[in-house]
Amino acid sequence: MTQEKNPAFVRFQGIEKRYGKVVAVKKMDLEIPEGALVTLLGPSGCGKTTLLRMLAGLETPTGGDIFIKGKRINDTPIHKRNLGMIFQNYALFPHKSIFDNVAFGLKYRAVPKSEIKDKVEKALETVRLPGVGNRNPSQLSGGQQQRIALARAIVIEPDVLLMDEPLSALDENLREDMRREIDNLQAELGVTTIFVTHDQREALSMSDKVVVMKDGLVQQEGTPEEVYNNSANHFVADFLGHSNFLSAVVEEKHNDVLKVRLDDKSSCLVSPVGNFEKGDKAEIVIRAQKMKLGYQDEHSPEEDMNFFHGTIVDRSYMGGEVSYFVELPGKQVLHVINFVKRSPYRRGDDVYVKVDPFHCRLLQS
Ligand SMILES: Nc1ncnc2c1ncn2[C@@H]1O[C@H](COP(=O)(O)OP(=O)(O)OP(=O)(O)O)[C@@H](O)[C@H]1O
Secondary structure (H helix, E strand, C coil): CCCCCCCCCEEEEEEEEEECCEEEEEEEEEEECCCCEEEEECCCCCCHHHHHHHHHCCCCCCEEEEEECCEECCCCCHHHCCEEEEECCCCCCCCCCHHHHHHHHHHHCCCCHHHHHHHHHHHHHHCCCCCCCCCCHHHCCHHHHHHHHHHHHHCCCCCEEEEECCCCCCCHHHHHHHHHHHHHHHHHHCCEEEEEECCHHHHHHHCCEEEEEECCEEEEEECHHHHHHCCCCHHHHHHCCCEEEEEEEEEEEECCEEEEEECCCCEEEEEECCCCCCCCEEEEEEEHHHEEEEEHHHCCCCCCCCEEEEEEEEEEECCCEEEEEEECCCCCEEEEEEEHHHCCCCCCCEEEEEECHHHCEEEEC
């Protein structure tokens, strides 16, 4: 019989952290499922690190409770929480050998010497650096040092692996490789992992679940697809990717779609997120990648809804895609990203921008 995974392997209940007048984390409730890779994503200062440090035992909550496997751990000392931690600056001991660095947590736990050797070797193999035990950290590259930090964290077989911006010191290519490696390793080991980042691409590419935070509160949690495609509010839609926002007033309800009036008096069919009534003021969010461009003289006037006319005021080539800024008559500028194949347009061209109602998501403003 396969055992059910615990959906609340780690649980924060009404957790709060105040530093004097600053409330870094505000009575937050959050559950981390067993075996999942969950990222805490948000701008600088939103409380991600503080939340992680409270779980690690490096900060004391000023309110609320933390549970691991159903056991309240508020008063459990750091070394008894059985957590593996990796931080931005690796924090390897520079004068100890790689072997001793990786063995550190095991020695601390008084694991017998013969077992330590096996476990360290296995951990180094897992991070694909077998045989480097005798070297010092300075003899390894940044990416390799980060893998050693990973080996040191997993060798103790932690209940939860905590990673605070572990890739931010690496250059972009190496980051990409390490991202994939961490993702694969986490899936292979099945260890519950909490990963802190302010990089939305990082969060979307590797997580089972993304927790978007702002000002010490959770704004939305869900799979990468859910938070990206069904962003719950302006902040989440804006933080994840390139979004356009247009203010609108609800005109008519048509089953699943609504007809709204825009500031320039044109109409648009949209997909509502939540309940709206006629006359409600709201905001449409449209992803830059979900809009299509065409030349204005190719647009028949019968198809008027969900078309915007404007002029390209900026264009930048980005490799596989082209990014355009299109100024509408009311001076609002739309950001449109199209594949290169469909992008013959130049600065100064008069174009239309077309968007499917399904991709016009109406949010409460
Ligand atoms: N020791 C401290 N004393 C006072 N204020 C603090 C302390 N640690 C954090 N804060 C404040 O708490 C808030 C949350 O900080 P935290 O480091 O958790 O944010 P973060 O989302 O991890 O940001 P970053 O991505 O920049 O690390 C910030 O306003 C920060 O200034």
